[in-house]
Amino acid sequence: xxxxxxxxxxxxxxxxxxxxxxxxxxxxxxxxxxxxxxxxxxxxxxxxxxxxxxxxxxxxxxxxxxxxxxxxxxxxxxxxxxxxxxxxxxxxxxxxxxxxxxxxxxxxxxxxxxxxxxxxxxxxxxxxxxxxx
Amino acid sequence: xxxxxxxxxxxxxxxxxxxxxxxxxxxxxxxxxxxxxxxxxxxxxxxxxxxxxxxxxxxxxxxxxxxxxxxxxxxxxxxxxxxxxxxxxxxxxxxxxxxxxxxxxxxxxxxxxxxxxxxxxxxxxxxxxxxxxxxxxxxxxxxxxxxxxxxxxxxxxxxxxxxxxxxxxxxxxxxxxxxxxxxxxxxxxxxxxxxxxxxxxxxxxxxxxxxxxxxxxxxxxxxxxxxxxxxxxxxxxxxxxxxxxxxxxxxxxxxxxxxxxxxxxxxxxxxxxxxxxxxxxxxxxxxxxxxxxxxxxxxxxxxxxxxxxxxxxxxxxxxxxxxxxxxxxxxxxxxxx
Numbered sequence: 001x002x003x004x005x006x007x008x009x010x011x012x013x014x015x016x017x018x019x020x021x022x023x024x025x026x027x028x029x030x031x032x033x034x035x036x037x038x039x040x041x042x043x044x045x046x047x048x049x050x051x052x053x054x055x056x057x058x059x060x061x062x063x064x065x066x067x068x069x070x071x072x073x074x075x076x077x078x079x080x081x082x083x084x085x086x087x088x089x090x091x092x093x094x095x096x097x098x099x100x101x102x103x104x105x106x107x108x109x110x111x112x113x114x115x116x117x118x119x120x121x122x123x124x125x126x127x128x129x130x131x132x133x
Numbered sequence: 134x135x136x137x138x139x140x141x142x143x144x145x146x147x148x149x150x151x152x153x154x155x156x157x158x159x160x161x162x163x164x165x166x167x168x169x170x171x172x173x174x175x176x177x178x179x180x181x182x183x184x185x186x187x188x189x190x191x192x193x194x195x196x197x198x199x200x201x202x203x204x205x206x207x208x209x210x211x212x213x214x215x216x217x218x219x220x221x222x223x224x225x226x227x228x229x230x231x232x233x234x235x236x237x238x239x240x241x242x243x244x245x246x247x248x249x250x251x252x253x254x255x256x257x258x259x260x261x262x263x264x265x266x267x268x269x270x271x272x273x274x275x276x277x278x279x280x281x282x283x284x285x286x287x288x289x290x291x292x293x294x295x296x297x298x299x300x301x302x303x304x305x306x307x308x309x310x311x312x313x314x315x316x317x318x319x320x321x322x323x324x325x326x327x328x329x330x331x332x333x334x335x336x337x338x339x340x341x342x343x344x345x346x347x348x349x350x351x352x353x354x355x356x357x358x359x360x361x362x363x364x365x366x367x368x369x370x371x372x373x374x375x376x377x378x379x380x381x382x383x384x385x386x387x388x389x390x391x392x393x394x395x396x397x398x399x400x401x402x403x404x405x406x407x408x409x410x411x412x413x414x415x416x417x418x419x420x421x422x423x424x425x426x427x428x429x430x431x432x433x434x435x436x437x438x439x440x441x442x443x444x445x446x447x448x449x450x451x452x453x454x455x456x457x458x459x460x461x462x463x464x465x466x467x468x469x470x
Contacts, residue, residue, distance in 0.1 A: 130345070
């Protein structure tokens with residue numbers, strides 16, 4: 001590509017310049033990514049589903065610690081919310097995979113507890129902008 | 134030809150492109166400006182998204198001024214110098230005295246009074262004295278007033294509010310309380326003001342009254358409705374733009390005595406608090422309308438409420454009953470995901 005451009009007389013540079021330009025482009029790319037990451041996406045919320053039915057929505061902007069209990073297929077599933085992160089604390093399943101998973105806090109993360117038919121999603125779609133009281 | 138496009142021009146060109154990209158990405162997102170203050174016994178929070186800081190800050194200042202103005206006009210516990218407010222009207226003793234009102238107060242009184250007829254007496258802005266009796270009990274949580282105490286508190290006849298022409302009110306000893314209308318009415322005025330200034334992206338949160346504009350070209354606001362039993366929980370998320378979401382009842386806006394929940398909304402027919410629901414939330418396109426409708430729905434049985442809102446276009450409601458059932462109006466799902 002570069003050779004072709006050189007041959008056409010469009011650019012005139014050595015590999016040093018090429019590295020510099022590539023470096024600058026990568027830097028710009030990183031900046032774009034950072035801007036997107038730190039963009040204000042509004043408040044977050046966690047949605048808890050039982051058999052695909054929304055059973056609980058937890059406001060994830062609160063700086064509190066709180067336990068929630070929802071009914072799963074094998075009994076109660078205890079969910080712990082703590083200052084922007086969430087985990088399954090107790091549940092009845094053969095291998096306890098979802099309670100071993102630990103904390104989640106990002107909008108793309110989820111906890112899936114198949115034996116209990118419980119899914120916890122933190123979605124951007126349900127990010128809460130404001131709360132009516 | 135070789136000299137025309139040399140190394141330096143390429144460097145400069147690429148640097149400019151990068152700079153432009155970064156500028157575009159940071160400036161393309163209008164910034165959020167925010168303010169909070171307390172009026173009408175409510176913590177009010179406003180967020181607006183706008184590209185011009187001066188416009189945004191001026192709008193926030195004006196919004197606070199509007200709330201302050203309406204707070205003073207509708208205040209029935211305090212007098213303010215030079216303002217003939219609700220306190221002044223309620224406490225004037227002179228017979229057949231005509232009081233000149235600020236046009237803003239006159240308008241809100243006329244609007245509030247009109248709801249008495251529209252609601253067949255369920256929404257009554259002349260309940261001040263009865264509300265005071267209940268407030269006393271709510272404060273101490275030591276009991277419930279007797280029927281006698283409530284009927285002797287004062288007249289609740291809406292015709293005590295005699296509105297004349299030219300913003301005059303005739304003193305007929307009313308007991309005006311605009312607590313059920315002032316917040317929603319003022320919130321709508323602030324929303325209309327934002328629109329007139331070209332501010333389309335905004336959230337006004339006045340506790341039970343939320344009014345939002347349009348989030349962006351391709352996104353909607355998500356408004357959580359607080360669980361009436363747990364302030365850290367949201368039991369429903371409303372998705373929409375240019376809507377008012379108004380809740381009546383709700384978390385801790387009641388007191389309990391001997392296992393019975395007494396809300397802060399008085400049913401004028403019984404003089405007792407309406408107690409059919411833990412909360413009722415109305416979604417519509419006007420905050421003042423939402424305030425009135427949510428109160429009426431809080432008093433009416435669900436089926437009657439569903440019929441009542443059919444007369445108003447684009448109104449939906451969600452009831453949270455005392456036995457924790459959630460009931461939605463027929464077209465409610467258009468505000469869900």
